[in-house]
Amino acid sequence: MSTNLPSNSNSNSSNTRSTRSSSPVELAGDLRNLEKPVNWLYLCVGDLSKKMARNPTAATLFRNIKRVPCSGLGYLPAELHDPLLDDLCLDPDDDEEFDKLDGIVNETNIFKTTPHAEAAWNQQVHVPMLELAVLHQPTVGFHDVTRANITRPFLPRATTDISLSSGGKMIDYVLALKGDERIRQFVGRLAPRCFNQTLYPPLTSCPTGVFLETKAKAQLGYWLAAWFRRISAFPGSPPGLPSPFPVLLAL
Numbered sequence: 001m002s003t004n005l006p007s008n009s010n011s012n013s014s015n016t017r018s019t020r021s022s023s024p025v026e027l028a029g030d031l032r033n034l035e036k037p038v039n040w041l042y043l044c045v046g047d048l049s050k051k052m053a054r055n056p057t058a059a060t061l062f063r064n065i066k067r068v069p070c071s072g073l074g075y076l077p078a079e080l081h082d083p084l085l086d087d088l089c090l091d092p093d094d095d096e097e098f099d100k101l102d103g104i105v106n107e108t109n110i111f112k113t114t115p116h117a118e119a120a121w122n123q124q125v126h127v128p129m130l131e132l133a134v135l136h137q138p139t140v141g142f143h144d145v146t147r148a149n150i151t152r153p154f155l156p157r158a159t160t161d162i163s164l165s166s167g168g169k170m171i172d173y174v175l176a177l178k179g180d181e182r183i184r185q186f187v188g189r190l191a192p193r194c195f196n197q198t199l200y201p202p203l204t205s206c207p208t209g210v211f212l213e214t215k216a217k218a219q220l221g222y223w224l225a226a227w228f229r230r231i232s233a234f235p236g237s238p239p240g241l242p243s244p245f246p247v248l249l250a251l
């Protein structure tokens with residue numbers, strides 16, 4: 001499988017370092033030295049739609065993502081309710097989620113005025129947003145995976161001698177399906193016994209669907225490369241390009 005995308009030479013500053021403890025890969029540019037390179041590409045919605053249309057699976061994913069707003073409830077700013085209400089199929093009388101998001105926005109403005117630690121951002125801004133994201137999804141949950149390491153068999157291979165290891169903090173959160181008996185039976189036939197690229201107990205039988213990381217593109221890309229390597233080891237996994245996979249980077 002390949003995760004090679006056109007690169008963006010301005011996507012990282014050579015003197016930008018993560019404030020976290022040790023991480024497996026420091027710079028997003030290092031990901032180009034993986035056996036199956038991971039690069040970052042910035043596209044407008046129109047260009048992204050054209051690119052994803054070349055892959056039927058990717059095109060379906062993109063259409064489903066675009067339909068998400070039609071299943072949402074009062075998340076729009078009040079100024080946008082009237083002009084967008086019909087297009088987005090919103091219920092004008094349900095403002096509960098909007099009120100919660102308004103509180104998150106207020107908290108964010110306070111944090112931007114007075115610098116806070118990343119852990120505070122995660123707990124008081126990102127976690128409340130994730131709670132809203134899964135509020136109406138009984139089969140989906142989110143997990144803090146700051147303690148989850150990549151299992152050694154799924155560490156991405158590098159084409160050059162760069163420092164990559166299974167230790168250190170990777171990404172912040174994942175959205176995952178809640179495992180059922182069918183998935184547990186499938187995992188029981190795997191070696192190692194984990195659906196994802198980590199033996200972190202909450203995720204062994206819960207397929208991850210979205211990866212989320214704050215600031216560090218290198219860690220996000222590295223985690224994604226490991227996930228592609230994991231699914232390529234599934235019994236009967238077809239060769240060729242990997243399936244599209246959504247990731248979120250909070251800057």
